[in-house]
Amino acid sequence: MRQLLIDIFSFRDRPRFERIGFLIFILIVLIFPWIVTSAYGRAVMIKFLLFALFGLGWNLIGGYGGQVDLGQAKNVGFGAYATALMIVWWKVPFWITVIPGIVIAAAESFAVAYPMFRLKGHYFAIATLCVALVWKELFIFWDWTGGARGVELPIRSGVDFVYMQFNSPIYYHYFILFLFLMQFFFVNWFRKSKLGYEVQAVRDNEDAAASLGINVYRTKVINYTVAGGLGALGGSFMAVYYLYIDPDAVMPLDLSILIAMTVMVGGAGSIWGPIIGAAILIPLDMYLGAWLGAQKRLGIDFMIYAMIMMVIAAKEPKGIWGIIERVRKKGTR
Amino acid sequence: MMLEVKNLVKEFGGLVANGDISFELRQGEILGLIGPNGAGKSTLFNCIAGYYKPTGGEILFEGKDITGWSPHQITREGIARTFQGMKIMPNLTVEENVMIGAFCRTGDRQVAQKEARGILDLMGLTGEAEALPTGLPIAAQKRIELARAIATKPRLLMLDEMAAGLNPLETKEIIQILQKIKEEKKLTLFLTEHVMEFIMTVSERVIVMAAGKKITEGPPVEVARQEKVIEAYLGERYAKGR
Numbered sequence: 001m002r003q004l005l006i007d008i009f010s011f012r013d014r015p016r017f018e019r020i021g022f023l024i025f026i027l028i029v030l031i032f033p034w035i036v037t038s039a040y041g042r043a044v045m046i047k048f049l050l051f052a053l054f055g056l057g058w059n060l061i062g063g064y065g066g067q068v069d070l071g072q073a074k075n076v077g078f079g080a081y082a083t084a085l086m087i088v089w090w091k092v093p094f095w096i097t098v099i100p101g102i103v104i105a106a107a108e109s110f111a112v113a114y115p116m117f118r119l120k121g122h123y124f125a126i127a128t129l130c131v132a133l134v135w136k137e138l139f140i141f142w143d144w145t146g147g148a149r150g151v152e153l154p155i156r157s158g159v160d161f162v163y164m165q166f167n168s169p170i171y172y173h174y175f176i177l178f179l180f181l182m183q184f185f186f187v188n189w190f191r192k193s194k195l196g197y198e199v200q201a202v203r204d205n206e207d208a209a210a211s212l213g214i215n216v217y218r219t220k221v222i223n224y225t226v227a228g229g230l231g232a233l234g235g236s237f238m239a240v241y242y243l244y245i246d247p248d249a250v251m252p253l254d255l256s257i258l259i260a261m262t263v264m265v266g267g268a269g270s271i272w273g274p275i276i277g278a279a280i281l282i283p284l285d286m287y288l289g290a291w292l293g294a295q296k297r298l299g300i301d302f303m304i305y306a307m308i309m310m311v312i313a314a315k316e317p318k319g320i321w322g323i324i325e326r327v328r329k330k331g332t333r
Numbered sequence: 334m335m336l337e338v339k340n341l342v343k344e345f346g347g348l349v350a351n352g353d354i355s356f357e358l359r360q361g362e363i364l365g366l367i368g369p370n371g372a373g374k375s376t377l378f379n380c381i382a383g384y385y386k387p388t389g390g391e392i393l394f395e396g397k398d399i400t401g402w403s404p405h406q407i408t409r410e411g412i413a414r415t416f417q418g419m420k421i422m423p424n425l426t427v428e429e430n431v432m433i434g435a436f437c438r439t440g441d442r443q444v445a446q447k448e449a450r451g452i453l454d455l456m457g458l459t460g461e462a463e464a465l466p467t468g469l470p471i472a473a474q475k476r477i478e479l480a481r482a483i484a485t486k487p488r489l490l491m492l493d494e495m496a497a498g499l500n501p502l503e504t505k506e507i508i509q510i511l512q513k514i515k516e517e518k519k520l521t522l523f524l525t526e527h528v529m530e531f532i533m534t535v536s537e538r539v540i541v542m543a544a545g546k547k548i549t550e551g552p553p554v555e556v557a558r559q560e561k562v563i564e565a566y567l568g569e570r571y572a573k574g575r
Contacts, residue, residue: 003443194440197425201433204422210404211382211414213437213485269424 008189017328018272025275029177033170040286042169046241048282049176050234055263055274056183057230062260063268064196065223066203068125071132072259075105075228077139077251079235084151084245087163094164094240101232109228113221132256139247150246153239164240172241179237183230187271190226199223200269231259265312267321276320281305334396335360335489335521336381336412341390343376350376352545354390358489358523363515365536365553366525369566372542374525375417378493381523382414383407394489408437413487415478417494421466427477428453428462434484452480455517456510472503476510483514492524496531504531511535533557541565 011019032045054072061069082101086092116127140148156165166172190196198219201209206216239245258281266277289301316322336358343351350373358364366374379385381392383404392400399407408414413434422430431449432442439445453459456476461469466477475495482490495511496504508531515522526532532539533553540550543565549556556562 007442192442194436194442194445197429197433197436197442200425200429201422204424205420207384207404208416208420208422208481209433210384211408211416211420212434212481213405213408214433215403215405 075231079232
């Protein structure tokens with residue numbers, strides 16, 4: 001038990017500058033809503049934490065596991081719909097809806113992982129993308145989920161911790177920060193667990209992994225299942241934050257790609273990667289997009305976006321974290 | 334009997350890579366497998382380790398039929414292997430590479446780490462524990478592969494071309510390490526090799542393969558003198574002309 005707690009909360013295996021960096025980051029995030037009072041600034045911060053959360057989940061399969069998954073939006077959708085529909089239908093408190101959301105996303109991931117992991121590399125990526133698109137079309141088509149009209153959550157006044165609805169973004173800020181930290185410490189445990197080492201071994205060399213007693217296929221399936229479950233948590237948050245969801249908002253292709261891109265830009269396979277990636281891409285998206293849009297130069301932000309991704313993909317496959325690590329190693333030598 | 338291979342056949346399309354191979358491997362023995370390029374040594378290795386499914390025949394490990402099992406099942410059963418072209422996990426440290434081997438027998442990170450450190454110490458790799466393996470010389474990488482295989486606690490260890498790419502001094506070192514761990518871990522060894530000096534000094538018995546068939550077996554000194562062995566390596570004319 002004591003060892004489990006150490007594994008969850010300890011970073012002793014990481015260099016000191018990383019631990020200090022993380023502390024500074026937490027301090028900034030903690031005091032952020034008291035420094036930045038503009039609604040837009042706070043919204044950017046919440047979206048940053050949300051995508052850092054998504055990235056942490058995706059990093060399991062895409063980073064540590066090395067399997068490029070372009071369908072994480074389906075899991076976000078499962079979480080969002082589970083929460084929204086259960087609140088609308090049966091008035092179930094938010095925290096209870098989170099669990100079925102995660103369970104449904106994990107179960108679906110487990111079921112589709114079996115046939116999908118017959119494929120490798122690009123083919124696997126395309127399969128994940130297709131599965132996510134099929135789910136989106138189904139949710140548009142189905143009447144019982146609200147179809148293309150989506151689901152509206154009943155609005156509550158004041159501060160409601162049962163349904164997690166608040167009249168001030170400050171509450172949402174600490175709410176998403178809490179979810180983010182939960183996921184963050186889970187991933188911190190994961191990367192040091194037997195499964196964490198096994199997925200990394202499979203990523204690096206499947207033949208060698210098998211020669212060390214690892215069931216490669218099973219490891220991939222379990223990893224994909226866990227990553228799928230984690231994707232649903234942020235979806236549940238989206239339901240009570242936006243108070244309105246439809247398939248275009250919670251399961252679009254853009255979302256799948258953006259989640260994968262934040263991690264790739266930040267540094268896949270590193271615990272800091274998703275945070276760095278989201279810290280760069282989300283403000284860029286929201287500020288640059290708004291600024292260029294105001295000047296009637298729509299679309300230029302997408303070009304800049306795409307350029308950053310191409311440069312990172314071509315020049316630095318380990319992302320910005322890879323650059324930081326290299327610079328630091330040169331410095332200490 | 335540690336390992337029994339009975340009438341093993343492996344065909345790729347119409348090509349017979351292993352035709353009707355039978356041999357036995359006794360507990361605690363060091364058995365060498367030699368033969369010229371394309372003789373089917375690696376195919377035989379891969380059949381035993383589960384990387385290829387044999388077309389015919391049987392493989393028994395300690396009396397248990399393991400024919401057609403998956404590689405990870407065979408490793409868990411107690412057979413570990415190294416690879417001819419090294420297959421090291423490049424993004425994990427040396428210690429983590431070995432830990433992954435240890436995770437074969439335990440779910441506890443502390444236990445795996447302790448075991449990995451013990452094996453690295455045995456291999457003389459303690460100083461490189463925190464390093465990434467790709468930056469290290471070939472001799473060190475070979476030792477990492479060996480350490481990783483031993484961490485899975487095998488009873489039979491199969492080494493594919495352990496001395497390839499090593500200089501004579503490094504080869505001598507790896508022989509010493511092998512002999513040490515064989516005693517310490519009570520291993521049975523099965524090795525293929527191109528480097529004759531290596532296999533002839535280490536093995537107690539050798540099997541000679543040529544063109545997919547087993548042509549002979551026996552103690553190294555005897556086998557090396559046999560005409561058909563020389564023929565397989567150097568050609569008919571050389572053998573006759575001696």
